[in-house]
Amino acid sequence: MQVRVHVSLKPGVLDPQGRAVLHALEGLGFDGVQDVRVGRVIDLEVADGTSADTIDAMCRQLLANLVIENYSFTVTEPA
Structure with missing residues (x-):
């Protein structure tokens, strides 16, 4: 099975990487961008039948820092 995990910073947590991207976009002339938040995507291939739990x-234990990050995941079952 394929699992895609989306990890993002919680609202209110400073995002220096996002600020750097915002400033770079402004420097390139993209004036309409108001804010940037940077996250990450983790793709896993797991054994068929691996539970959502x-x-x-x-x-919870490794892929996301629950103090400052939120996460969600989607599972694609084999065809």
Whole structure:
């Protein structure tokens, strides 16, 4: 099975990487961008039948820092 995990900073957490991207976009002449938040995507290939609870545990224990980050995941079952 394919799992895609989306990790993003919680609202209110400073995002220096996002600010750097915003300033770079402004420097390139893109004036309409008001804010940028940078996150990450993690693609996993797991054994068929891996439970959502197991995937959730992976996210909580390693893939996301729950103090400052939120996460969500989607599972694509084999055809």
